[in-house]
Amino acid sequence: MKEKLVIIGNGMAPGRMLEHLFETDPDRYDVVIFNAEPRVNYDRIMLSPVLSGEKAYEEIIIHGDGWYIDHGITLYKGHKVVAIDREARTVTSDHGAVEPYDRLVVATGSVPFIIPVPGAELPGVISYRDLDDVQAMLLAAQSREKAVVIGGGLLGLEAAAGLKARGMEVTVLHVMPTLMERQLDPAAGYLLQKAVEARGIDVVTKANTRRIVGTGRVEGVELDDGRVIPATLVVMAVGIRPNVALAREAGLEVNRGIVTDPWMRTSDPAIMALGECAEVGGNVYGLVAPLYQMARVAAAALAGEEGTGFAHSETPTKLKVTGIDLYSLGDFADGDDREEIVLRDAAAGVYKRLVLKGNRVIGVVLFGETADGAWFSDLQKRGTDVSEMRDSLIFGQAYQGGASADPLAAVAALPDDAEICGCNGVCKSRIVTAITGKGLTSLDDVRAHTKASASCGSCTGLVEQLMSLTLGDGYNPAAVQPVCGCTTLGHADVRRLIRAKKLKTIPAVMQELEWKTSCGCAKCRPALNYYLVCDWPQDYADDYQSRFINERVHANIQKDGTYSVVPRMWGGVTSAAELRAIADVVDMFAIPTVKVTGGQRIDMLGVRKEDLPAVWAELGKAGFVSGHAYAKGLRTVKTCVGSDWCRFGTQDSTGLGIRIEKFMWGSWTPAKVKMAVSGCPRNCAEATCKDVGVICVDSGFEIHFAGAAGLDIKGTEKLGMVKTEDEALEHIVALVQMYREQGHYLERIYKWAKRIGLDEVRRQIMDDADRRRAYFDRFVFSQKFAQVDPWSERVSGKDKHEFKPMANIGFAEAAE
């Protein structure tokens, strides 16, 4: 029979331990986990990006439900273990579940410290430890009122930045004279304070909290000097304590944490402890790197191997606030036996300090420019004698030994055992071996196999450089393809940050997201313009200078600089009057070519730019509006004749097509959107190769999506079946809105759907009525601002300058 392994706590440490264990000895144990939190294992260190809106909870899950099923693990979600019976070898949860164990692992993490001042128990006072805390903060942030964060350490500052990003007014109270004094020297603490204040967060140092005031719920924080700072939310982030109560009650040896030997064994040989609750070699830890080392040791022990035990090492601290670069490592206190090297560049906001002892680096503080962190850390770890390079040491690796400033060369020069990923303790050679040995080609693969850059992500750049080095041209960094050369961010990040930081103009996006060029380029500007149009339909003023010429003048440019004009012909239906008007316009302006398009309408090609407004004026008289044949927007809705005429027609496909087109015209989308409605499965409108297509059948409407018939040819996928026209419209509109919100610029629906998964689209549009309705409503709202005929606007004078030369210089003048 298999042995039974019970784990108390489902945090990052035991999760990692199980991964190692399943790699080496997958069948040894039946695993049972109790988790007081009602959820799977997620990346706790990424809670701050969730709070600020830069990531979604789904993105920080480490092990989804499927992982537990695959490994046959029983996970008691929302069960807190209240007793360990070491005699009987059982544990009991607060809901009465009892499980026997052969081996028990205690991984209960930490509890946030709450300063014992009056009022600390008031509603509205929360700590910052888990997803529930984040959700409570998000709820409070909706009121857009005032938050006070007590504690100017890592957690407190991340909480403050997140709450600020969510629109609250935030004050940070810190008891010491400078921020993060345990990791930063006063100079860097000061720079940090300036950077925090520059984001509009108030910082009060030397602030001693006397009590929290409020009747019924929190109203403010009173300081020792009598000042009261009003607040509707108080976040206490003043420190953590190893969570040892359960272990102590069970009679295990407990000091500051649960005492273990270097193999994570407690005083009871059947019980191990790991994570923040464990005390090993007299130390307790609060960062994941050492916990992951514990996890490796513990997994080996569970697999019956007695490897090398846990050994202490320094872990660097980084702050995960976008835009503030900070790195600190080791011991940086002043002392007679120590020397320091300092570099300051006030203009650039850079401060670097190295503390040396006996010609060896023992402490590092970097602010504003942290790229050399890994290198300094490596010198520290090895105890390298730096006397040779002292003069240029502070300038970083690029200045040593004639190496070039090329970042790739710097990475190439790192020794094989240099640590690349601090969180997961992954060294250079392990990444390189995995890439070559397992044939990895994408960042995601490298993350999956080595864990490098899978936690806080701050070493992603280094890992990618290693991939480039190892694979050369074989590395195609598709995973994080930047939007263009003006930025390192990909489309997904840009979209997320625009929303999270409420950026509402192109200059604001470029400023906040640190664009490398002064005003972008022809690739990023149209993309940003679309994202802003889509996200802030009411507030954003369309930037015409960031639109491609066709969308600026609402016609398609041709190879000779003339334009083509395609009016809407709703659903491909026209009339004698319309055709006559077109004929007249063609004559009047001597338009050289008239063509029936592949989209069931008529194209007039070769119109001179100067004539466009007059052409539109004439067309407008006959009731024509722009067909948006030039737009990343709704193009055509092709239809067939349907039940009105066709002997096979089951529904009014023509009518539905017209209805959809009239409802959705004018909307901007990431790339063009083409639709079709066919009256029966014979499919004469070719609905099954469109972005969205409808096949009418007797019992209703079969909705299809994600087809293509241009550069790629691809039949559609079925979205689902609905009974009425109203429902068909609602589903289609919701689908398109979902795509509008998530698509990357120039990404057609089929590519977007492939990226996020067809089932995910079906789940949100077919199965989740609330979500569908919300998408629908947002589309309708944005149409209020979008459904304006651009041609008639220009006939009445808008953008006049676009259509005529600013000056005409005649022969006489020129020859003068």
Add this chain to the structure above:
Amino acid sequence: MTTLKWTPVGSIHDIPLRGARCVATPHGKIGVFRTADGKVFAIEDHCPHRGGPLSQGIVHGASVTCPLHNWVISLETGEALGADEGRVRTIPVKIEGEALFIALDAAIGKAA
């Protein structure tokens, strides 16, 4: 050295920032561009690739991207940037107050 002959073509405010207008001359069109920081440049409105109207492109930094096949042309030098090779003629520009002048001789020189 010949002195330039300045021809008035309008006001700087006729051109949107990060935008362009064209000036028709007997020898072809000239694109007049205004960058984000208010600098004004004039170049032939004729892409070295296949003659695309550069004044219809997107203006960024001190360059413009041709609307037909995305060549990027420097407004300062008239050179195609990046991997592409070719150049267009640049035309001297002068601003007096708000009035804008181009040196037409340079444009005519093309015909000569």
